[in-house]
Amino acid sequence: MLDFHAVEVMSETDKQIYKYVVKNVEKVKTMGVRELADETHTSTATIVRFYKGIGAQSFENFKREISILYRGPYLMNKDREIKDIEINIRRFQMAKFDQLIDAFRRLIQAHEYIVFLGVGNSGEIAKYGARFFSNVGYYATAITDPDYPPILRGLSKHLIIVISESGETFSVIKKVKTLKEHNSKIVLLTNFSSSTLTSLADLTINYHCTHVAVPHSFNLTSAIPVIYIIERVGYELYNMDKRILEAI
Template sequence: MAENILLKIKENLKNFSFAEKRIAVYVLNNQNDVLQMSIKELADACETSQATIVRFSRTVGATGFSDFKIRLSALQNLDKTLLEEISPDEDLSTVKEKLTVRIQQTLSDTNKTLNDSTINEVVKLIDKSKSISVYGMGSSLLAASDFAQKFGRLGLTPFVGHDVDEVIAHVVNQEVPGLFIVISNSGERPLLKNLLKSIPEEIKTVVLTKTPKSSLAKCADYVLNYSATSFPNKMRTSETTSLLAQLYSIDLLYYRYFQNNFEKHFFQIQNSYEKTHGPRKK
């Protein structure tokens, strides 16, 4: 999936160093000119060093300046207004296109940030655990429910808690070896951090989050890191892309788990389908 390097630059403006921010602004305002420039010419135009240009290129996902220009050239015909936040006077077709750009970027970035070996390790934990609990707050609760629904179709019975007291009461008494999964975009809610610290040692913990260096992630045995596009101090379309990234990450866990015992799980899915879509008795 192609990465939109202009969107990557725009959403990370606040995180760049002073020199990198000068490069970012110049690129956003002079895309076509940059395509014709050498690395020295761009460095001179931005009053910075060639090494900083290379570092900036790598920061936004390119392997170097040449690769950066290739990715930039692929966006020559892109309507730059699609990189802006949604406004009240836009027609529906424009809103569709803007969300599509963000969703594509979210999935592309998430594929990079989700570690394959960590996914495989968590799938092994799911397979050998006698009990599984999953919890999320706000929109993350929707992702937790999706996890339970998907794996429930394969014969597992994940417990979904709807408040912290309910979760603690269940988890401290669940069978071991067990697994507890917390879904949190920021990973900084004190309530969740305290919850994770109360989990018995015999139960492995997994955090699905956008922020792998958060205080919550530091308390977990395993961290699954997704990505979501967002612009600071704007409309919170990141809530939409964060939920999509969470659901996509859960899909990857589900299908990887499905692969590990394909014939058995295929039969379970078929049986579930026939039971729910078979002829109804009068």
């Protein structure tokens, strides 16, 4: 699956390629790499970097995925939205989910520093998560710039909470690999149970939402479930240690 979160943090050149592609899907389906480079006034190396940056394994794979995604504008309807909500409600009521939340809570309490990490839409959720945790007495910060200088000292004391709908955002994967090399623990909140980031995480909590991407736009997949997960563990932290707020 192509990761359109990556488009949000790409260079202006790559964004121009993306805009050209979604406006000319039928034409691009018959092109080679050189032809697309000529049409977008870039190089073949730039085209290769672009399609790999959004998760395509090859140019043919990229064209196939694009043609599937952009057969026409697609937006959620009420029935699909309600079905997604019902699926998540059932999942959130399971004992297995309670165990995941408990494991998440214990990891938070075992670390001195909490850092949320995400880019694009996920970056905005990361900022919300950091503020929410701080509100319940567990100070947290958010990194939303993939080029932000990495934390390299005391990382064994850091818990990194990664927000990634697809689990395949290249810039986030690169950052997480660096953090793992320095012994940080990683918690991943994601829409997919199998991804590159899943393989790197110490704990993964996944939810279910229909992936929505429309032409000339970015990812429109609902963020309701991941917000619930953040708030749920925040409430658990508060209920476990009310004394923190009472002492302020």
